[in-house]
Amino acid sequence: MLILAIDVSKSSLDFFSNFIGSGSVKNSPQGIFDLFSKASSCSNDFILVLESTGIYSFDVASYFYNNSIKVFFVKPDNLKSYRKLLNRPKTDKIDAQLIFDIALKLPDSLIPFVPYSEIITELRYLTRLYLKLNEDIARLKLRLYSYVSLYFPDLDFKLNKTFSSLLKDFTIEDIAKKPINELFEYIASVSKHRVSAHTLAQKLKDLSKNALRLRPNPSNSLRLSIISTLELINTYEKQIKSIKSEISKLIKRIPNTLTTVNGIGDITAAGIIAEIGDINRFKNASSLASYAGLTWSIHQSGNFIAQDTFLKKNGNKYLRTYLVLAANSLRIHNPIFKEYYRKKYKESYNHHHMRALILSARKLVNLVFYLLKNNVPYVPMK
Incomplete structure (x- = not known):
């Protein structure tokens, strides 16, 4: 069986085979074309085996597959275990040879490459981005709560429109000095009467006075951090909403x-x-x-x-x-x-x-x- 094994990185394709030897080409359209030309000039009856490295391996796998070459992936954990078993260091050239050995000795462990349709590919980008943005927004929320606890001690902060608007529009000093009726009207307007405006207004007044006793000069840097983080969270939420809408459109086509x-x-x-x-x-x-x-x-x-x-x-x-x-x-x-x-x-x-x-x-x-x-x-x- 003729095997062309490739270790894929962002910039290069290091290969090892039993019919064209070993070497390295750039991971670029020209590099992929050159490698295919070199291999196909010797034989059209070979298989390509490579480690699945996401977007970096997709182009080379697709090109060979579209030119009637059978393409397989070796599992990353199999490669890691095999390297450890042989006590080999991790280098691109050695990994290409290890991929070749796995393909030769453990052919049943290989995963056949199947070209994804454009919809599947787009979905993969979007669904992975969706997870990433949710992870990022979770970290931002944790950071926000820590900022608020330092800036406005004892405030039972909730991430909603009412509290966000209060922290954006008023400093602690503003809340402490503002007449209770004006604060009540502001909260009732922002919350659209969904919270007990009078109770919250009075509680905010008391907490702001206590906070000022503890720290007469609240940190402007902390307040700026709170406002910036709130705006970041709002931006992320808009992006997530847009991504969810696009995902819903695409999945209905499958x-x-x-x-x-x-x-x-x-x-x-x-x-x-x-x-x-x-x-x-x-x-x-x-x-x-x-x-x-x-x-x-x-x-x-x-x-x-x-x-x-x-x-x-x-x-x-x-x-x-x-x-x-x-x-x-x-x-x-x-x-x-x-x-x-x-x-x-x-x-x-x-x-x-x-x-x-x-x-x-x-x-x-x-x-x-x-x-x-x-x-x-x-x-x-x-």
């Missing part, structure tokens, strides 16, 4: 039955489908679970088998995240998953919620595999 499950919406379904791609790449639900990193380590000694084992987390982190998000929704909206979660919660020795949730996500993999494989709507068991 025939799927995941959204027939009560608790799985457009965004979650899109995230799962974008990371899986073609379900036919996976032989069964177990291989899909392994790809998502929803497998557990085994700790056994003699007749003892540990119950408290760890999730390996060496698969596709984006797919795992969306499966966990979906499982968290299903434990509320789906009676079967609700009961399963409750059962696993009681069985757990510690970290009850997280263990029950991860196990629910693993159960969900079976359902996802079945629905996508058979393209049938979800029918709840009675």
Whole structure:
């Protein structure tokens, strides 16, 4: 079997083969073309094997595939384990040879490359960006709460329009000096009478006076940090709203039955489908679970088998995240998953919620595999 193995980086393609030798070309359209020309001039009956490195490996994999070459990915954790087993350092040239060895000795471990449609590719970009922006906004909110606690001690701050407007429009000194009736009218107007304006106005007056006794000159830098962070959060929320709208449009163009499950919406379904791609790449639900990193380590000694084992987390982190998000929704909206979660919660020795949730996500993999494989709507068991 003729094999061309490539270690992909942002700038280069280091290759090793048993028919054109080894070397390196630039990871660019010209470099990919040159490598393909060199390989195809010797043979058209070879396979390309490379490590999946996201956007950096997509172009070279697509080009060879579109020119009738079979393309496979080696799992990053397999490469890492093989390198450790052989006690090899990590370098691009050595990794290319290790990829070649894995392809030659462990061909069943390879994952066939399937070209994603434009919609799937766009969904992957958007759903990953959606997760990233949500992570960023969560960090911003934590930072905001720490700023507020330092600037306005004892304030029971809530991230809503009322409190945000108050902190943007008034300093602590302004709140302390402002007549109670004017503060009441302001809160009633901003909150649209959704909060007890009189109670909140009086509480703010008392807290502001206490804060000024503690620190007669509140930090202007802290207030500026609060206002800037509030504006950043508002910007992120607008971006997330726009991204969600685009994801919902795209997922409706892909025939799927995941959204027939009560608790799985457009965004979650899109995230799962974008990371899986073609379900036919996976032989069964177990291989899909392994790809998502929803497998557990085994700790056994003699007749003892540990119950408290760890999730390996060496698969596709984006797919795992969306499966966990979906499982968290299903434990509320789906009676079967609700009961399963409750059962696993009681069985757990510690970290009850997280263990029950991860196990629910693993159960969900079976359902996802079945629905996508058979393209049938979800029918709840009675």
